Amino acid sequence: MIVRKFTPLLIVALALGACSEAASETEMQAENAAMADRVREANEAGLPLREVVPEAITYPDIESHDLLGRACSYAPGTSMGVRVIAREVDAYMKIDGEMVRFAADPGSRELPANSRTLYNSRQYALRLAIDEKIPGDETEDTMYGGTMWLYDQLDRVVYTGSGTVSCGG
Known part of the structure; x- marks a missing residue:
């Protein structure tokens, strides 16, 4: 009977343990570097060039x-x-x-x-x-x-x- 009571708790504990594995330090640094590169590219792209053709002043x-x-x-x-x-x-x-x-x-x-x-x-x-x-x-x-x-x-x-x-x- 005790085994039946603790079986659902054991399953939940194992599932939470699997989800809580933290990424390694090198993985985090790689993700941060990739994100920084994407932000840098977006900032450098700027607005598209829009050619202007001034009109005659009447x-x-x-x-x-x-x-x-x-x-x-x-x-x-x-x-x-x-x-x-x-x-x-x-x-x-x-x-x-x-x-x-x-x-x-x-x-x-x-x-x-x-x-x-x-x-x-x-x-x-x-x-x-x-x-x-x-x-x-x-x-x-x-x-x-x-x-x-x-x-x-x-x-x-x-x-x-x-x-x-x-x-x-």
């Missing part, structure tokens, strides 16, 4: 954001459609139908019309460069060759364009 955009006055306007290639308007304290670019405002980096190098080489927004960074003055330019504004780069939050180039820069105001 006159209604200029009026609604009060962008008239002293500035440099960047147009890529031979296009007359301005993609960036850079001023002393800010710059604007039209991305996905929205006018995106960039704040000037006051520590960056100054360009003509008191514009700057670096501007930052919440999602992007904008870098501008101006080359030599275009020869034979007799207009009121000064014309240069120039390049613009747009960087994402991971400091990857998502747009670059070279063309004409008109500075004045």
